[in-house]
Amino acid sequence: MDVKKALKYMVLSTLGFACMNATVKYLEEVSSYQIVFFRSLGSLFFTFGFLLKNKIPIIGKHNGLLILRSLAGASSMLLFFMSVKYLSIGSAVSLRYTAPIFAAILAVFILREKVKPLQWLFFLVSFFGVIVLKGFDKHMNSYGLLLVIIAAVLSGLVYVIISKIGKREHPAVIVNYFMVTAMILGGVLSINSWVTPKPAEWPFLLSLGIFGYIGQIYMTKAFQAASTNIVAPLKYIEVVFTATLGVMLFQEVYTVWNLLGIALIIGGLVLNVWYKSKYNN
Template sequence: MIFASLVFSVAYSFIKILTRELGFWETAFLRGALGFIILSTWLLRVRQPVLGHRANVWPLVSRGLFGGVAMILYFWSLKMTTLANASSLHYAHPLFTTFLAVPFLGERLNRGKVILVLLAMSGVLLIVQPTPALLKVGSLPALASALFASLAYVSISFVSSREHPAAIINALSLATMVLAAPMTLLAWTTPSPRLWGFVLVAGVLTTVAQFFMTMAYKLEQASTVSAFSFTSILWSLMIGALIFGEIPDRLEAFGIFILFGSLIALVLVRSRAASRTEVQEAVIVPKDI
């Protein structure tokens, strides 16, 4: 899982470059189109419906729309702020999922969860620094992407046991492509051969990362794998510093580490509570939105 998280972080560094040169709308469109082609080809090969089964249409639609909005917002934040800032705030979605799981999945909030949520929120505040003078551009779309990602993951929980995983991810690819298409057509920039190469590299890397992530969940307990998946925040911090020269200030760095630790603890607490009550856990994998 650590390797998968590293590969995802490297892929998003290429996407960050693409958003700067092509814009986040076109980057999201190309990412969705490439993913749709790859996944549709795979689903046809294994004789599964490309768009999923008809009985699961509404959960797939909601998963696709919420996830598509989350991806576009995340790409926007990658263009506007540092890789570490965008990554840490986007992967804060377990905060929202914890609250959404109460009405939708019947989970209960105990004192431990509330304390961890408050601790994580303090980390978010240190990262965002919400004052007129200090508010970091790009932080708000990153945080909004976390909210929509959590809505997408709750939607997945209603269909994950009844639908092929590739079809669920394909719903995201299709929705992202459709949502981004109008703005992409209005301001299309033909990618250079170099940028086409970046698009292909990002697509291949995310596909490879998805494979290793899937293998990790097959070989290890979900709570353990999910905790290690948050190393993406640390990888993004290092890649941002090495490649883009993005060095967080002291408050932001402190907030990132507070958020990192509290999210791991929150995921473990929620997973243990779900196993005790035999209530299906909302999908907490912070990958590919």
């Protein structure tokens, strides 16, 4: 176990995702459908290359679950990108991270998993953070909030489906299915609303897949370098990086209540990861 290496990898991963989030925010005039299309297309260059290079079969064995995971993931991605157009990127990312709460609830019914009382308390802390974030921010867009919460629910479903798949499929196959589905979804939905990007927007559109791939690959490396209870809480560094970019690049303003809400959301989730990894194993 190499904690320093895991920390380095996770910092690179969260920075990659934060840059992707900021790029989506910058492309406000570009349709969310097109953003999903280009983000997926860019990542497919890497995933297909990896599968072909390592001679891994592109078609998995559990196609039903793979397709269901891909549809849920692609829909979640689309709704999150749409929400960024209405919310500050720091708040949107924080709210998206409520996904583990919905994953835990869904896992109770689908996977018959048990959630201990203290874990529900931690989830309640995070949910209270959502209330603080919205309740004390009169300027927070309700439509954007609805979009990102639905995105979080679908993301929670993704976690459950991946748990269902387990180690029966190679991670690259799962990601590849996701990117193909997202590309098709984004492409089809863009047909009637396609707007040719401006010359200055093309580099940003093409960078989406690169940032997304950097985030994915280094996150995987981090989990391989150290135990989950050490690495998982580090994922929330993405919120710090994203909010910082929001302030620096888009002059976003975060009130004390915004910061308290974000802190409660992330704090409750980090405590849950710590507790689950320490007492549920």
